[in-house]
Amino acid sequence: MTEFNLKEKFKRSDFRLTKPRKIIFDILENSEEHLSAEDIYRIAYNIYPAIGLTTVYRTLELLEKMGIVLKHDFGDGRARYEIRETESKRKGHHHHLICKMCHKVIDYKVCMDEEKELVKKTIEGLEKKYGFHITDHVIEFYGYCKDCYSKLENQKKQRRGQVI
Amino acid sequence: MTEFNLKEKFKRSDFRLTKPRKIIFDILENSEEHLSAEDIYRIAYNIYPAIGLTTVYRTLELLEKMGIVLKHDFGDGRARYEIRETESKRKGHHHHLICKMCHKVIDYKVCMDEEKELVKKTIEGLEKKYGFHITDHVIEFYGYCKDCYSKLENQKKQRRGQVI
């Protein structure tokens, strides 16, 4: 059985359960979003204005090293953090669909057993072949969302118009 | 038939084929690595010391927008660029295996038709469901390479030793 409470998990570790950490854990556990350090800082600040952005960065770094949080780069110039599915009651395993223009990210649930099976097989193969110890995988699809795609098409049309 | 020469492709476009661009194209076409802007700048500098790092960034941005180059973040704090397989005689379609500690990246070729089929099916499903126009996908496995993994294990042992 997986334990879904970061605070519990932390008490059992050698790290200290401080006020800033408690707040950051709550935010991560209760968010569906991909939060940046700044996002988390702002939310935390409302609860506990004494908190510093540095602490947010340091806590996230710690959580990442502990394998509790995943750090992503979706191309908008800042790292985004997300709690792992095994640590969250809310998030199941999912992949990402990312707009290269507005950087919107859609989580989509993986339902196909076929895919899970294939990923498992791939991991086994890679670990054997390259001697890696694999802990995570990322499957992401990049492109343009509906809105940005039509903007793009309009731009093309306009450019053609100017040339004529 | 795909055209494998960036310079040719560029002549047909509305952009100007300048000396810095020629050099950057050559570097990208002839490299097997995932180069950073700085890497490319250094190689280019040896051929043409008048080149500026800014130009490298701007050229890479342009190539990315044209869909000729892929920009990656492997977690070492700088973007890395790689020519697309359709633009290169050298690189076939591949995915990445990334060490979270030393940031080494292994390219592995995808041979399984099963996987290609699944990816195709997934893309079609996502485009329909979310109205996205998908242009790229990324499949990456993260973990620790053999060396870093044993370093990690040693650290754990030492820490246990200290506690006793």
Add this chain to the structure above:
DNA sequence: CTTGCTGCAAAGTGTTTGCATACAT
């Protein structure tokens, strides 16, 4: 009490921008 954790300010680092000049077409 001990020492890990915190917040602040400052430094660091990759990347982008403003601008006058050079150059491809």
Add this chain to the structure above:
DNA sequence: ATGTATGCAAACACTTTGCAGCAAG
């Protein structure tokens, strides 16, 4: 000739570090 592309320097934005004080265990 004309307008795009360039290189430099400066600006930016996110992230990390040094340090003295605070507080969890």
